[in-house]
Amino acid sequence: MNIGEAAARSGLPAKTIRYYEDIGLVRPARDGNGYRAFVEKDIHKLAFLARARSLGFTVEECRVLLALYEDDDRASADVKSIATEHLDRIDRKISELEGMRATLSHLVERCHGDGKPDCPILADLAGEEVTS
Amino acid sequence: MNIGEAAARSGLPAKTIRYYEDIGLVRPARDGNGYRAFVEKDIHKLAFLARARSLGFTVEECRVLLALYEDDDRASADVKSIATEHLDRIDRKISELEGMRATLSHLVERCHGDGKPDCPILADLAGEEVTS
DNA sequence: GCTTGACCCTCCAGTCACTGGAAGCCCTAA
DNA sequence: TTAGGGCTTCCAGTGACTGGAGGGTCAAGC
Numbered sequence: 001m002n003i004g005e006a007a008a009r010s011g012l013p014a015k016t017i018r019y020y021e022d023i024g025l026v027r028p029a030r031d032g033n034g035y036r037a038f039v040e041k042d043i044h045k046l047a048f049l050a051r052a053r054s055l056g057f058t059v060e061e062c063r064v065l066l067a068l069y070e071d072d073d074r075a076s077a078d079v080k081s082i083a084t085e086h087l088d089r090i091d092r093k094i095s096e097l098e099g100m101r102a103t104l105s106h107l108v109e110r111c112h113g114d115g116k117p118d119c120p121i122l123a124d125l126a127g128e129e130v131t132s
Numbered sequence: 133m134n135i136g137e138a139a140a141r142s143g144l145p146a147k148t149i150r151y152y153e154d155i156g157l158v159r160p161a162r163d164g165n166g167y168r169a170f171v172e173k174d175i176h177k178l179a180f181l182a183r184a185r186s187l188g189f190t191v192e193e194c195r196v197l198l199a200l201y202e203d204d205d206r207a208s209a210d211v212k213s214i215a216t217e218h219l220d221r222i223d224r225k226i227s228e229l230e231g232m233r234a235t236l237s238h239l240v241e242r243c244h245g246d247g248k249p250d251c252p253i254l255a256d257l258a259g260e261e262v263t264s
Numbered sequence: 265g266c267t268t269g270a271c272c273c274t275c276c277a278g279t280c281a282c283t284g285g286a287a288g289c290c291c292t293a294a
Numbered sequence: 295t296t297a298g299g300g301c302t303t304c305c306a307g308t309g310a311c312t313g314g315a316g317g318g319t320c321a322a323g324c
Binding site: 044047048051052054055056065068069071072073074075076077079080081083084086087090091093094097098100101103104105107108111112113114115116117118119121122124125126127 | 201206
């Protein structure tokens, strides 16, 4: 199976698959003509990676998760600890974004958005106190 | 005023200030010895940038916001439209993260996290259906 | 006058996870 | 035989810094 079909079946762009090979996440065989030759197991790995990435794991975490997946003697505690850490990271990011949203939406509400220069958004950025 | 004090007063690392000069966001004067010489207005600009960045605006948006701030004939509508777009971006990002969090926390709850290999998190990543 | 240490300078490389593009080979169908 | 599409490698760029090397400058203390 060539890279085009592997891309279609795994949901990853061909470029990304090549990149994953570069960094050693997958090692597809090669045909006589130099083309990558993917087998079912490769597709399975790629789909695993696609799913893990879509859940926000870093590629290094994906590397570890994949290794655990392929290790029949793994401890689920190792998987859970990676996922829990990532969950914390997500929570922190959400809090940060919600803080931004609170401030910004407050300012946007107060901005007339007309042709005049008066603007509470700029006033806030400039460090001026915006009352109410 | 040297870059060290400018950093302390604006809340930005010296490295970041040099970078902002590189990309043309600020243009501090120079002393005879080649040291950057910051004046109050520079500090004000840097603080503006620090605040805008902390609210998640990209540096290119910061560039535009700063230009609007310095333009007495600006229309607040221009500022508001940038802020509104950014707000939408934040909302999309939060939704994305909340989707990840929902899936992940569901999986983490179901993982025993013990010494055995059985793991619903890996099962999900591998595309197996995880019931309940 | 000299040393020490804290500051400042520039330039280059690395981060993360791709993505775009150039230059060129391979395969199939008309 | 030609045209096209797909495949290959390699290099460069993204955003917003950050770290580090190698070297100049300044003020204080001896």
